[in-house]
Amino acid sequence: MNRLPAIDPQHLTDAQHAVYERIANGPRKGVRGPLAIWLHRPELAECAQALGRYCRYDSCLEPRLSELAILLMGRHWLAEYEWAAHKPFALEAGLAPEIIDAIRDGEAPAFNKPDEALVYRFIRELHDSRAISDGLYQEFIKVLGNDAAVDLVGIAGYYTLISMTIKVFEVPPPAGVMPELPTTLNLRITA
Secondary structure (H helix, E strand, O other): OOOOOOOOHHHOOHHHHHHHHHHHOOOOOOOOOHHHHHOOOHHHHHHHHHHHHHHHHHOOOOHHHHHHHHHHHHHHHOOHHHHHHHHHHHHHOOOOHHHHHHHHOOOOOOOOOHHHHHHHHHHHHHHHHOOOOHHHHHHHHHHHOHHHHHHHHHHHHHHHHHHHHHHHOOOOOOOOOOOOOOOOOOOOOOO
16 A cells, blocks of 8 residues: 555646646556656656656667566566566567566576677676676677667666655555565575
């Protein structure tokens, strides 16, 4: 259950209404989950939703790779709402179900595509080391390029904000979705 009550769309301030309309009438087609939490602070909601729109819809990474990164962020934070919201998008974008299941189960996936393996390694190393080694950075740039590195870091940062919002304010998974992630950090993704 959310720690913050939902804001009734019929009782929005002018600032809340403006950002609510931008979100609801944009590609997301609705204001839910962490976006609804941010409405409590419309200035934050405005900035965060704009960054999220870029990260989700306009980055140079193809959706298969950005959804892989988003699932890795959701799994890292055990953010069930994020996992549930993005698993269907990842499947639709062409990420193999076996990869998604391995990430969910805390196992290293068997990748057939080098770009997916690089995104996985990049996000994992960033979490584990709080840095990216020169070797991995050069390999990533050679295959995906500088723009992809910048966008991937942006995606990781934005979905950290999303995941933290989900965890702190106890945003439940979407209605009718069964939780899939462990509830504690005891189950950790292996390298």
